[in-house]
Amino acid sequence: MKAILVMFDSLNRKWLEPYGGGAGVPTPNFNRLARHSATMTNSYVCSMPCMPARRDLLTGRPGFLHRGWGPMEPFDDAFPEILQKAGVHSHLVTDHYHYFEEGGQNYHTRFSTWDFQRGQEGDPWKPRLDAEFAVPATTNFHSDARIRQDFVNRHQAVHSQTRTFDSGLEFIAQHHATDNWFLQIECFDPHEPFFATEEWRRKYSPDYTGPVTDWPTYGRLSDLGARAELLPQWRREYAALVAMCDHSLGRVLDEMDRHDLWQDTMLIVGTDHGFFLGEHGFVAKNLGPLWEEVAHTPLFVWDPRTQVQAEARHSLVQIIDWGPTLLDFFGCPPTGDMTGHALRGVVAHDTPVRDAAIFGYTNHYLNVTDGRHVYMRANDPGYAGPLWDYTLDPANMNARYPLAKLQSAEAVGPLPFSKGVPLMRYRTQALHEVTAPLGTLLYDVQADPTQERPLDEPAVETRMNKTACRLLAEVHAPPEQYRRLGWVPAE
Numbered sequence: 001m002k003a004i005l006v007m008f009d010s011l012n013r014k015w016l017e018p019y020g021g022g023a024g025v026p027t028p029n030f031n032r033l034a035r036h037s038a039t040m041t042n043s044y045v046c047s048m049p050c051m052p053a054r055r056d057l058l059t060g061r062p063g064f065l066h067r068g069w070g071p072m073e074p075f076d077d078a079f080p081e082i083l084q085k086a087g088v089h090s091h092l093v094t095d096h097y098h099y100f101e102e103g104g105q106n107y108h109t110r111f112s113t114w115d116f117q118r119g120q121e122g123d124p125w126k127p128r129l130d131a132e133f134a135v136p137a138t139t140n141f142h143s144d145a146r147i148r149q150d151f152v153n154r155h156q157a158v159h160s161q162t163r164t165f166d167s168g169l170e171f172i173a174q175h176h177a178t179d180n181w182f183l184q185i186e187c188f189d190p191h192e193p194f195f196a197t198e199e200w201r202r203k204y205s206p207d208y209t210g211p212v213t214d215w216p217t218y219g220r221l222s223d224l225g226a227r228a229e230l231l232p233q234w235r236r237e238y239a240a241l242v243a244m245c246d247h248s249l250g251r252v253l254d255e256m257d258r259h260d261l262w263q264d265t266m267l268i269v270g271t272d273h274g275f276f277l278g279e280h281g282f283v284a285k286n287l288g289p290l291w292e293e294v295a296h297t298p299l300f301v302w303d304p305r306t307q308v309q310a311e312a313r314h315s316l317v318q319i320i321d322w323g324p325t326l327l328d329f330f331g332c333p334p335t336g337d338m339t340g341h342a343l344r345g346v347v348a349h350d351t352p353v354r355d356a357a358i359f360g361y362t363n364h365y366l367n368v369t370d371g372r373h374v375y376m377r378a379n380d381p382g383y384a385g386p387l388w389d390y391t392l393d394p395a396n397m398n399a400r401y402p403l404a405k406l407q408s409a410e411a412v413g414p415l416p417f418s419k420g421v422p423l424m425r426y427r428t429q430a431l432h433e434v435t436a437p438l439g440t441l442l443y444d445v446q447a448d449p450t451q452e453r454p455l456d457e458p459a460v461e462t463r464m465n466k467t468a469c470r471l472l473a474e475v476h477a478p479p480e481q482y483r484r485l486g487w488v489p490a491e
Helices: 029-034 050-059 079-085 144-156 162-173 198-204 226-256 319-329 345-347 460-472 478-484
Strands: 001-009 039-040 090-092 113-116 182-188 265-271 282-284 298-304 310-315 358-359 367-371 374-375 387-391 411-413 423-428 442-443
Touching: 001 050, 001 226, 029 226, 029 298, 039 144, 050 079, 050 144, 050 319, 079 090, 079 182, 079 319, 090 162, 162 182, 162 226, 265 310, 265 319, 265 411, 282 345, 358 460, 367 460, 374 460, 387 478, 460 478
Parallel strands: 001 182, 001 265, 039 310, 090 113, 090 182
Antiparallel strands: 039 298, 265 298, 358 367, 367 374, 374 442, 387 423, 411 423
């Protein structure tokens, strides 16, 4: 048995033809994949954004209620390690450079082997100390030093997405006839900056001659001033990168065909989250509610045990299910701390694995969906009590915690999933400035899939509150997580 996971970053499902293709970008290889797999119509994020999602992927449980972006914890179960102990070799190929920063440095080490293709998003890679190195005219949104580094990286002969898939295909070519391996091909694209090769850029911006503008600003369009006028070009740049991702996916499907891997190889294709490009008046993520364009994700699963292809599956699934699904495929049970579920029954018969799902950023909106309604619970604006990050590795994204946060540390007893290991906790804060402007929101996404008409239905809101509290209890959310939302902690 063999398995391949192809993972993209910031891929909006509405840009893919199997999910409607409203953006008008041809995605023939996603269409091809949909004909050869089960297409999940109710796949949602869990912890947000990039590395929190990957911790959920590896551990099979939500992490956002206990800490934000950061490393894997020493007590975390990781499905690639479990596979390795069972005799299954796991190999990671990626250009997602956050794996190699302070706040993500111990994810890749959970794999048997790994290959990092450098150069994305201003990755501090190739040195160019000569002042004569010319950065083109740009409207890109970042510091001058980071933009300069990004353009140094772009001068490499082969795009990092291409190199990533080259490396993954090399692994398949070498090992297609062997057994007991798992390959994760993970590319940073179509995450910003929307840097595609000229071949793809010309298809979507054939007449554009202005400054490079493929690194959009995060936030409300109404707050971006003149930069909001760049939105049409940002959309064209994103389209080029989505088309390039589709092409790279096709290369994997070609290898599946060439070596007849469909007979014994599981294939999962998905993303961590989507991306706003003007929807709801926002660009990117993080600074607004988790509307469908970011939270509702594409997911395709081919399971050779079921042989299900060209069929939709409507059961509610999340990224925390991917690890248990891969463990199940190789005959390994999930650990007791995993709250995700193997998806074999979903793929085979659309058998539900949950009645509702929670998702969100740490201390941001608490979101819950039952597949029809999406409820976004805002922070209680009157809550000023303490909130905490629980961790044994105090780092966040690309740096250690600042001294002031380290000075807030308190020792706490074990959490129910920390294997008896005590932790430290560090003060953090609720993101009132994000949730206050719009307040709590409720939508019927079956009747209103673009979430343009918030509901005022107290009975539904009461039911969704109860569901959210139940799910928080199941993952052992700390008491302050209830209080910041205006709820009474579960006893």
